Amino acid sequence: MARRLAGTLLAAIAALGVTTTPAQASVDFTGTVKLDNCSGSVVRLPSSAPADKALVLTNGHCVELMKPGQVLVDRSANRAFTLLGGSGTEIAKLHSAKLVYATMTDTDAALYQLDKTYQQIQQQHGGRALELSASRPVAKSEIRIVSGYWTRIYSCQLDGFVHQVKEANWTWRDSLRYTPSCNTIGGTSGSPIIDDASGKVVGVNNTGNESGGRCTMNNPCEVDAAGKITVRRGTNYGQQTFGFVSCFGPRTTLDLTLPGCQIPKP
DSSP states (O other), rough: OGGSOOOHHHHHHHHHOOOOOOTTTTOTTEEEESSSSSSSEEEOOTTOOOTTTEEEEEGGGTOOOTTTOOOOEEEOOEEOOOEOOOSHHHHHHHHEEEEEEEEEEEEEEEEEEEEEEHHHHHHHHOOOOEEBOOOOOTOOOOEEETTTTTTTEEEEEEEEEEEEEEEEEEEEEEEEEOTTTOOOTTTTTTTTTEEEEOOOOOEEEEEESSSSSBTTTTTTTTETTTOOOHHHHHHEEEEEEGGGGGGGGGGGOOTSSTTTOOOOOO
């Protein structure tokens, strides 16, 4: 997980050049953003209106390495995001007004609220938000993981669901496992996982087992319902996002008391 954060090693890799995977027609860099240490995307709910303040999705660990059980809600946060166009070119600098939600408990996700509306982003910059799917993704479906940090698109299938992914002190539930061609690297944390058929966001990329370690930092393991631990060296994982849709009311307002809202609460 920590390997997803950008640093000196990532800068060295960038200097050497990173090859990009051509996007299919249905998925490109539209809506993705580059953070100072991670990737992310401008996302909208199925019910979002053009006049609503826009949201940015990334990982909780891209905010900070939180303690197990810690949930951040409605915090002031001035953070910059570089918005990309469909071809991967930088088209705007966006800024957050607040951190709406962030946690590393059960999932690894964060949502920032920007100081501009969806309509303003489209009219002023030509940017378009990606829609969060309200449905659970389907195993073996084609997915694309789109990194704004590296301007790179990974193409693979959703290999399946993992009861628990454990990494150091953190546990993530009902996680997504990818087939090997989504060999995500440092800086891809927070990248949207996009269902290729619908173009909707079904998850957020967050970690992978680098060297075969067992449930340690940068080496997450899988734990099944019976407690059996499996280590898959080189395998990468993400967290589902459909659960967030039930937690927002009108005007993209987070309401953790809404029926069906099951994400961790403070």
